[in-house]
Amino acid sequence: MTMKKIFLMLGVAAFTLQLSTACTDYLEDGKVNLEIPEQPEEPEEPFVYPTTYNFNNPCALIAQEDIDRVKQKVAAADANDLVYASWLNFCKSQFAQSSYKASPVEIVVRGDATGTGVASENYGSCMRDAAAALQLALRWHISGEKAYADAAIAILNDWARVCKKITANDRNFYLLAGFQGYTFACAGDMMRNYEGWAAADIEIFKQWMLTVWYPLNREFTLNPGGTNDCALHCWSNWQLCNMASLLAIGHLTQNPEIVTLAYKNFREGEGSGALNHMIPYDPVEDPDHKTTGMLAQSMESGRDQGHATLVISMNAEMCQMAWNLGIDFWGMENNKVLAMCEYTAKWNAKPNGSFLTTTMPFTTYYYCIDCECKNKNHGATHTTVSNDEGRGTIRPGWDLIYNHYAKVKGLGDEACYYSKLFAEQLRYTNGTLTGDGGAGDSRYGGNSSAFDQFGWGTMLYTR
Numbered sequence: 001m002t003m004k005k006i007f008l009m010l011g012v013a014a015f016t017l018q019l020s021t022a023c024t025d026y027l028e029d030g031k032v033n034l035e036i037p038e039q040p041e042e043p044e045e046p047f048v049y050p051t052t053y054n055f056n057n058p059c060a061l062i063a064q065e066d067i068d069r070v071k072q073k074v075a076a077a078d079a080n081d082l083v084y085a086s087w088l089n090f091c092k093s094q095f096a097q098s099s100y101k102a103s104p105v106e107i108v109v110r111g112d113a114t115g116t117g118v119a120s121e122n123y124g125s126c127m128r129d130a131a132a133a134l135q136l137a138l139r140w141h142i143s144g145e146k147a148y149a150d151a152a153i154a155i156l157n158d159w160a161r162v163c164k165k166i167t168a169n170d171r172n173f174y175l176l177a178g179f180q181g182y183t184f185a186c187a188g189d190m191m192r193n194y195e196g197w198a199a200a201d202i203e204i205f206k207q208w209m210l211t212v213w214y215p216l217n218r219e220f221t222l223n224p225g226g227t228n229d230c231a232l233h234c235w236s237n238w239q240l241c242n243m244a245s246l247l248a249i250g251h252l253t254q255n256p257e258i259v260t261l262a263y264k265n266f267r268e269g270e271g272s273g274a275l276n277h278m279i280p281y282d283p284v285e286d287p288d289h290k291t292t293g294m295l296a297q298s299m300e301s302g303r304d305q306g307h308a309t310l311v312i313s314m315n316a317e318m319c320q321m322a323w324n325l326g327i328d329f330w331g332m333e334n335n336k337v338l339a340m341c342e343y344t345a346k347w348n349a350k351p352n353g354s355f356l357t358t359t360m361p362f363t364t365y366y367y368c369i370d371c372e373c374k375n376k377n378h379g380a381t382h383t384t385v386s387n388d389e390g391r392g393t394i395r396p397g398w399d400l401i402y403n404h405y406a407k408v409k410g411l412g413d414e415a416c417y418y419s420k421l422f423a424e425q426l427r428y429t430n431g432t433l434t435g436d437g438g439a440g441d442s443r444y445g446g447n448s449s450a451f452d453q454f455g456w457g458t459m460l461y462t463r
């Protein structure tokens with residue numbers, strides 16, 4: 001709001017006050033009515049979304065400066081250096097080997113396979129191959145060795161030629177469209193300047209992303225409830241991964257409208273990926289006064305901690321993509337995302353082998369109660385933070401969060417007290433510095449959740 005407008009409004013208020021006191025405005029009992037009649041709120045100026053973004057990085061997730069920083073550390077080869085330790089660990093990843101071969105399928109099914117023409121869920125090769133394509137692309141960028149570039153584009157070409165559809169008879173395929181969508185898009189993006197990738201093949205790949213993946217990401221972002229559910233029925237992660245895919249595909253195809261779709265949803269959307277639905281209540285102060293970053297429960301804090309921690313990983317990578325494109329999701333509403341990270345870290349981190357606290361501030365959360373879902377049998381009232389067996393779940397992203405807020409944004413360690421503790425915990429394996437706090441498969445298991453986020457953030461984002 002401009003100063004001029006504020007003065008104008010003050011003027012109107014003063015004038016109204018004069019009127020209501022000067023006029024013979026008596027109530028029935030003879031007292032003067034000093035109440036100021038309500039003024040119609042002046043409409044806020046509409047938010048203007050950018051018409052273009054920064055499309056100049058290797059991909060939305062990884063900036064050129066990230067690659068340059070890792071290259072310097074690799075050249076220095078200091079065994080005590082966190083980034084170098086992480087690089088050595090990365091080089092051992094089964095998905096970063098030049099011998100890796102893709103196993104593409106024509107119809108990918110995640111969810112119910114009934115009637116899809118496929119016998120059962122078959123998305124395993126899709127998630128592994130997408131992760132391999134991006135890890136190989138990254139290894140080529142850092143090492144400069146062509147064998148990794150050739151292995152990466154072979155995967156991308158195979159998938160773009162063979163895969164025609166992503167589907168299921170329930171909505172789980174949207175998760176695949178999100179998680180693997182952004183991974184594939186970033187991988188292809190990172191290879192676009194490789195001289196060994198034919199221009200025609202690059203075009204086929206881009207069209208594949210735009211015709212098989214993007215429509216699903218768009219659909220789920222604009223209409224998360226589908227035909228039967230309310231907009232908040234699917235938890236935050238469902239929209240977060242689809243928004244990440246929009247950002248990645250927007251960067252790949254240099255299409256600002258695709259980026260704006262995600263931006264708009266995060267800022268003002270109706271679904272659970274919108275900032276104020278993902279973090280439904282205002283942040284509160286840390287009762288232990290350890291962090292200045294505040295604490296905020298997420299929509300999933302009372303659900304289970306396996307998912308509550310995924311919200312963090314997904315946010316970290318999506319916020320970083322937005323940041324690289326020139327949008328500050330991290331800082332929106334006074335660093336609200338940081339407060340959610342601090343909350344989740346305080347509850348889940350085990351810095352010395354034990355949890356930090358037994359209680360957390362919590363505001364009752366009503367999930368799908370009195371909502372517009374046609375089927376009403378799944379509502380839940382969360383009255384406390386979930387203390388399920390998933391508490392302590394290790395997922396990547398903490399070094400990315402810590403480095404962004406403490407160093408890039410310059411808020412210092414005190415604003416990220418708990419996120420830093422969690423990040424430090426993940427840098428060691430059995431007491432040895434392995435720097436694999438961002439590692440994917442080698443540390444986070446071989447099931448699908450290991451591929452929900454790309455990881456390797458300790459290597460990529462440590463400053």
Ligand SMILES: [Zn+2]
Binds near residue numbers: 231232368373
């Ligand atoms: Zn609902």
